[in-house]
Amino acid sequence: MNRYQFLWKKIAWALFTILFVVVLNFFLFRILPGDPVRSGTRDPRLKKDAQEALRIRFGLDKPVIPCFETLNPIKPGDCAVNPFETQFFLYLRNLTQGELGYSFHTNRPVADVLGERLWNTILLIGAGQLLSIVIGVLFGMFAAWKARTSIDYGALITGLVAWSLPTFWLGIILLFWGSNNGFPIGGKATPGISSFPFLYQAGDVFKHMILPTITYTIVYMGEYLLVMRSSLLDVLAEDYILTAKAKGLTTFQILKDHALKNAMLPIVTIIAINLGFTVAGAIQIESVYSWPGLGGAVYEALERRDYPVLQGVFLLIAVSVVLANLIADLTYSFLDPRVQAD
Amino acid sequence: MKQVGEKKTMTDEFILEVQDLKKYFKAGRPGWFSRGENFIHAVDDVSLKLKRGEVVALVGESGCGKSTLSLTLMGLEEATEGTILFEGNDITHLNDRERKSLRQRIQMIFQDPYESLNPTQTIEEIVSEPLVVHGLAPSLDERRERVRRALEDAGLKPAESYMQRFPHQLSGGQRQRVVIAGALVLEPHLLLADEPVSMLDVSIRAEIINLLADLRQSRGISVIFITHDLGTVGYFADRVAVMYLGRIVEIGKMIEVLESPQHPYSQALLSVIPVPNPRLRKKRVILQGETPNPIDLPTGCRFHPRCPVAIERCKSIDPQLIELSETHRAACILLAK
Numbered sequence A: 001m002n003r004y005q006f007l008w009k010k011i012a013w014a015l016f017t018i019l020f021v022v023v024l025n026f027f028l029f030r031i032l033p034g035d036p037v038r039s040g041t042r043d044p045r046l047k048k049d050a051q052e053a054l055r056i057r058f059g060l061d062k063p064v065i066p067c068f069e070t071l072n073p074i075k076p077g078d079c080a081v082n083p084f085e086t087q088f089f090l091y092l093r094n095l096t097q098g099e100l101g102y103s104f105h106t107n108r109p110v111a112d113v114l115g116e117r118l119w120n121t122i123l124l125i126g127a128g129q130l131l132s133i134v135i136g137v138l139f140g141m142f143a144a145w146k147a148r149t150s151i152d153y154g155a156l157i158t159g160l161v162a163w164s165l166p167t168f169w170l171g172i173i174l175l176f177w178g179s180n181n182g183f184p185i186g187g188k189a190t191p192g193i194s195s196f197p198f199l200y201q202a203g204d205v206f207k208h209m210i211l212p213t214i215t216y217t218i219v220y221m222g223e224y225l226l227v228m229r230s231s232l233l234d235v236l237a238e239d240y241i242l243t244a245k246a247k248g249l250t251t252f253q254i255l256k257d258h259a260l261k262n263a264m265l266p267i268v269t270i271i272a273i274n275l276g277f278t279v280a281g282a283i284q285i286e287s288v289y290s291w292p293g294l295g296g297a298v299y300e301a302l303e304r305r306d307y308p309v310l311q312g313v314f315l316l317i318a319v320s321v322v323l324a325n326l327i328a329d330l331t332y333s334f335l336d337p338r339v340q341a342d
Numbered sequence B: 001m002k003q004v005g006e007k008k009t010m011t012d013e014f015i016l017e018v019q020d021l022k023k024y025f026k027a028g029r030p031g032w033f034s035r036g037e038n039f040i041h042a043v044d045d046v047s048l049k050l051k052r053g054e055v056v057a058l059v060g061e062s063g064c065g066k067s068t069l070s071l072t073l074m075g076l077e078e079a080t081e082g083t084i085l086f087e088g089n090d091i092t093h094l095n096d097r098e099r100k101s102l103r104q105r106i107q108m109i110f111q112d113p114y115e116s117l118n119p120t121q122t123i124e125e126i127v128s129e130p131l132v133v134h135g136l137a138p139s140l141d142e143r144r145e146r147v148r149r150a151l152e153d154a155g156l157k158p159a160e161s162y163m164q165r166f167p168h169q170l171s172g173g174q175r176q177r178v179v180i181a182g183a184l185v186l187e188p189h190l191l192l193a194d195e196p197v198s199m200l201d202v203s204i205r206a207e208i209i210n211l212l213a214d215l216r217q218s219r220g221i222s223v224i225f226i227t228h229d230l231g232t233v234g235y236f237a238d239r240v241a242v243m244y245l246g247r248i249v250e251i252g253k254m255i256e257v258l259e260s261p262q263h264p265y266s267q268a269l270l271s272v273i274p275v276p277n278p279r280l281r282k283k284r285v286i287l288q289g290e291t292p293n294p295i296d297l298p299t300g301c302r303f304h305p306r307c308p309v310a311i312e313r314c315k316s317i318d319p320q321l322i323e324l325s326e327t328h329r330a331a332c333i334l335l336a337k
Helices: A003-031 A036-041 A048-057 A087-096 A110-145 A150-164 A167-180 A198-236 A239-247 A251-278 A283-288 A294-304 A307-335 B006-011 B066-074 B096-103 B123-133 B140-153 B172-184 B202-219 B254-259 B264-271
Strands: A068-071 A074-076 B014-026 B039-051 B055-059 B081-086 B106-109 B190-194 B222-227 B239-244 B247-253
Touching: A003 A068, A003 A087, A003 A307, A036 A048, A110 A150, A110 A198, A110 A251, A110 A283, A110 A294, A110 A307, A150 A198, A167 A198, A167 A283, A198 A251, A198 A283, A239 A251, A239 B106, A239 B123, A239 B172, A251 A307, A283 A294, A294 A307, B014 B066, B014 B222, B039 B066, B039 B222, B039 B247, B055 B066, B066 B106, B066 B190, B066 B222, B096 B106, B106 B172, B123 B140, B123 B172, B140 B172, B172 B202, B190 B202, B202 B222, B239 B254, B239 B264, B247 B254, B247 B264
Parallel strands: B055 B222, B055 B239, B106 B190, B190 B222
Antiparallel strands: A068 A074, B014 B039, B014 B081, B239 B247
């Protein structure tokens, strides 16, 4: 198989996956029990006709699909209904036009809500990912290089402990520590900061990011460290490393030219998968630090049965995970010539 | 080729002289209750001389120390005791820089061509790497020319059609040729071939051995050919050394060892080589028992627990190599007359 065939096959699979998610997305949330209108307004005084008006406004009066009025609980309906007048068709049609709908709760366009939240998440999780990758991979390499010494065992234990720490628990501990040491402990910026100059605002956001980023870095660094270490140790035991030694390469040359490129393969996979989920945010960290990211948005939208927001978030997550995997596959085929042969 | 020490070596008859070489490995850490440390006697008192342009085959079962011996000669393992002279210079203990310059002259072919090539490098990168590392052939054209020549010498013709390929696109025999080309490109004086054909199909083995024989003819390379398969020895070895548990038990001209083996172990090894002609088949000597533990060696002759002709004295006397003819020696007290 040549490189283009490989590429097209991977892209076709990615598109198929996204299509599947689009369909799944719609039904997944509509099977959940609860009424979006009632849980969205939370006001018992809301009159029947006002509720009905809301239903019509959001298109919830239309059948979900032909033969089914609603999916929660399943309420059979008219099968003779025009399929183009169902929620499912409208959802698909809107999606093809790039229309994600309006939040049931805030009445704002979903795209706006997500856009704002997305940047917050990328800022926080991106910084955390970057730090944990750099620190984890470097320490993992160092541990493998110094295999079976106290440095190695120290790194191994640190990695295992860090990886096993419950995120929310570490977050709470750091929160306590931070609140006693003058760190801002919640939110993304100090209220009222928006009237200050840009640099001042940026500094404020940076301060707010410190604690959640440290939490995220500690937890994820362990994973990278452990995988990098074991992967590099595997490669260093390969015969071609001994061959390289016999050819007269120095330890540094062996690491640089032979070991790292091969040992990076599993890391690339993990990075790609984790980067895909970067968009999903870290619900635990965002909750502990009240960070206005996507993870928080999912949590809130679930509580309120805010279908359009949930659909939007899930679509975004699915697309980014699929894209990240696609990139991983392509990087893999670039790093490892054997991949294309399969 | 001008190299340091050439003046001295040209007059020397021997390219490699190994004297009383020992390589012990620590066997685990000493426990609280164990007395002292345990050692695996992987190579124990091996002496060997190799003439310029000569091929010596090292034969023995797995675990007899032949691979450890080659790794020690290569400097990939540090010798515990003894000396190794290469072209008249002591190479037993060298610092990194001396070791590196030595690597140009001693090269090694490893056993498994499926594992000893980096899967992410092209054939050209693999073969040219030694040149880059040693700073030979600095210009790209020159390097490419030497790579091409090495590949064609190793039987990969036309070399251009292989250079851009990856190891996984080649067969086992072709890969082993790439490994050989990677060793040849430095124009070594001594080649250590550690079971170069054991991982290959039988149909390919003869080709690779013929290739090594040709290279020895055309380039005058000395070869230490390590194998557990006596059947492949006859093709091109000048001399054969039989190893058992870290020792050489018999050494002699190929014809002497293969036609009239004197040590009971060599006799047993040779008796189990399949002979195509049924009328020429001899009685097979099947050795009983396992190879003894190299940590806790038997007293006296190492071979006595499995030896079909052992006598009482074998348990106490550790036999030395006895000269049977000018070229043929074996270590067995029954041969002492």
